[in-house]
Amino acid sequence: MKRLFKNPFVLFLMAVLLIVAAACSDDSTTEESPDEGSDGSGEESSEGDGLSGTLEIQYFVGGYGDSWWKEVIGDFQEQHPDLEIVEHAGPNINEEMRSRWVSGDPPDVVYIDGAGSSETQMVEDGQLMNLSDWVQDIELEDGTPLLDSFIVEPATYDGEIHSLPLVFDTWGTWYDISWFEEEGFEVPTDFESFMSSMGDIQESADIAPFVTTGQHPYYFLRGMLYPAFGAAGGNELLEDVITGAEGAWTSEPVLEVMKKVEKMQQEGYIDEGFAAINHTQSQMNFLLHDNAYIPVGFWLPNEMEGDKPEDLEYGFIPSPMNDAGEPMAVVPDLRPLAIAEQAENPEAAKAFVEFVFTKEYAKSFSEHTGAIMNLEGVDLASNENVPQYLIDANEMINDPEQAQIYHKPHPMSADLETPISDSLVSLMLGNITAEEFVEEAEEAAAEYRNNQ
């Protein structure tokens, strides 16, 4: 050993290793104080009429496309010519920007949507600015306070607001109006008529009427089960299953819902190949009439724009998992806009967020994306540029006799959603029973609670 350390070459190598290790090591394991970064904007931000410095905006581009973003950002740029706006956008932007967030150098504004993003996790990690006080003073162009103008209020974490719900999305069940009219298929209004309609379709078209993606089982969970839980037990049950409350998953209403799913499987209404396909493949099957019903959000027509057969006419209904005589259930799924806690230009970020929330842009959002922005009082019905399915869906959602809106407290944690989704696929494949499913889900909820 002594000889080894006498060797100057070995000593040199060890010194290099030490230097490299020191250079690469992290010097801190603590978070920065919440105030740091959020107010240090004086130099870069508002001066005189316009804003200056750099404003970085991260937005996910999925089914809604990016044309609305381009329009809004373009208009904002025109108002603030001295401001340099950097856009970080794309279908994988959440993954691409992850290292920026981890290293404490995030963009200023973030639209939280798509795979790889989690608002709950970002709040838990202290990455989003507390907007509670600031948002109180924000008003729309007509002077209405923004907080009074949302269709669905912002999510709160310990009573604090960290994001503003931009997109009012909702999952539902899609069908082809033209095909249904041509073949005389019944459009369901409850689970009973849903089953009877699927039976007719199976018999006359010789297809499995229902399809979803098994590679992303949350499509079924959010698109069919959340409304079913809402219809069966209201907001309370919805909250209990999402938070994994003790006994929620083995409760009678949940078991009843799962028995409905089991029945769909036993009757052969769920496409046997669903577990092998991803969301675009399942949507393609729907467009090709290989299946008749599919649970997806409002983004479906925009996402499949290039593949839509000419004669297909999109029809949207809230997922009919409700019992006969009860209104169908809608569970909004909100996509928020937020400002990073460590934003380098928070004044510009706040100005941009304020700029976005106007009725004019809400109207333009529906025209561009075929979805709804989370603002009340936007006239869609008389707008020729808004697709018909959205006008119909909007009307249906706002008619309490047809549909009842239920609210989830926040998105389900991935730690709970993943094991439940796994068991759900097994149930839908017919490998386990509804009773076994609820037991497995309850176990997953117990483990989730223990890890909190």
Place this chain on the structure above:
Amino acid sequence: MVQSKKQKYLFLAFCLVPTFILFSIFTLYPLFSGLYYSFFDMSGSSQAREFVGLDNYIRLFKDEIIPATIWHDYFLVITKVIGIMIMAMFIAVALTQLKIKEAPFYRIIFFFPNIMSVVVIGILWAFIYNPDLGLINSGLEFLGLEEWQRAWLGNEDWALTSLVLPSIWAGIGLFMLLLMGGIANISKSYYEAAHIDGANEWQQFWKVTLPLVWPQIKISILYIVITTLNGSFIIVQVMTGGGPNNATHVMGSYLYQQAFQQYNFGYGATIGVMILVISLITVLILQLLLKRDKVEY
């Protein structure tokens, strides 16, 4: 000219130090970082973390999915080693010994999958397995074997087995070339002598070819084992995402899910440490099992 000691050390440093620095940055540092992070509870999406000691390791031993992922990895290792080695050896012998005129053409054809990205291979085979439009189900229908049709990647019993075929298809070419190189180095005189002694081609293969290409076979097996344990997650991720109901999760894909989809980065790092330990133990055992004296005639 005799080099001085100083010159010798300078030359050694010139050759080794740059490599050593890069090795330290890109291999040693991530390795030790992974080990370090395995003792923390962290989401991986921010700098916030909490030291939890051995909690992640305790969780690892209690996690019911982990034994399944290890089995799935070894299932792929075993089937890939057997499938690739048999096919690669068969093709290598055929292309070198049977004097096929189109041998260079076949060599290119069989090597072609090796220059394709694994992601592309995964997507391609996902289409081949597609329950409605895929080549396999269409082929079965054509042959009148409708009862054999199934959603291959969506079936809990068949999904893992279905991943073997693309994995073998993608791996044959490289090992075929390696074995062809070994076979080409065997002197023709051994085969002539064996022929004169009355050995048929099958006996020549077992008594001459196989012993003399043993070093290449050994390297190939080790390489397949290591690359499968470390890299099979790509094909899993692309083709099934670990589903249905975890039926195809391998250690790497489960690591990815935990670290980047469920935001349990610390636990993901712990799974990474487990993969390292298991790979090391496997390679050591294989070294012992494959130990065989070099054959020379």
